[in-house]
Amino acid sequence: MPLEALSGRRDHIKEFARAFMQRRDLVIGKLAKGLACRVPDGAFYVFPSCAGVIGKRTPDGKMIETDSDFAMYLLDAFAVAVVPGSGFMASPYIRISYASSLEDLTRACDRIIAACASLS
Numbered sequence: 001m002p003l004e005a006l007s008g009r010r011d012h013i014k015e016f017a018r019a020f021m022q023r024r025d026l027v028i029g030k031l032a033k034g035l036a037c038r039v040p041d042g043a044f045y046v047f048p049s050c051a052g053v054i055g056k057r058t059p060d061g062k063m064i065e066t067d068s069d070f071a072m073y074l075l076d077a078f079a080v081a082v083v084p085g086s087g088f089m090a091s092p093y094i095r096i097s098y099a100s101s102l103e104d105l106t107r108a109c110d111r112i113i114a115a116c117a118s119l120s
Contacts, residue, residue, distance in 0.1 A: 023100070023102060023105055024046065026105055030106070030112075030113065031112065031113070035052065045098060046095075048094060049092060050067050053070055056120060059077075067085050067091050068086055071084045073115065079111070080108050080112055083095040
């Protein structure tokens with residue numbers, strides 16, 4: 001079986017790569033409305049900066065002081081799970097996987113942008 005993985009057909013690789021690039025581009029494009037995000041060269045996640053929301057307040061008055069605070073706010077108030085960049089020694093960023101369907105990614109990104117817009 002391992003030999004098949006190395007010597008077998010690879011027709012599917014181009015399709016997988018195209019699908020992930022489409023997902024990546026969707027996430028980058030949508031997040032540009034609220035978070036700064038560089039385009040990754042590979043992987044299946046993006047690391048948008050949440051520096052622009054640090055120091056802002058949630059509608060219930062809680063201060064967003066860290067990337068972890070922002071990640072918890074997204075989870076608690078908008079049902080979106082991201083990983084704080086501080087877990088990767090990359091604060092103030094959040095990690096968002098795009099290994100999901102276009103529909104789920106669209107919904108999540110729309111919620112993230114709404115979350116950013118609701119901060120004051």
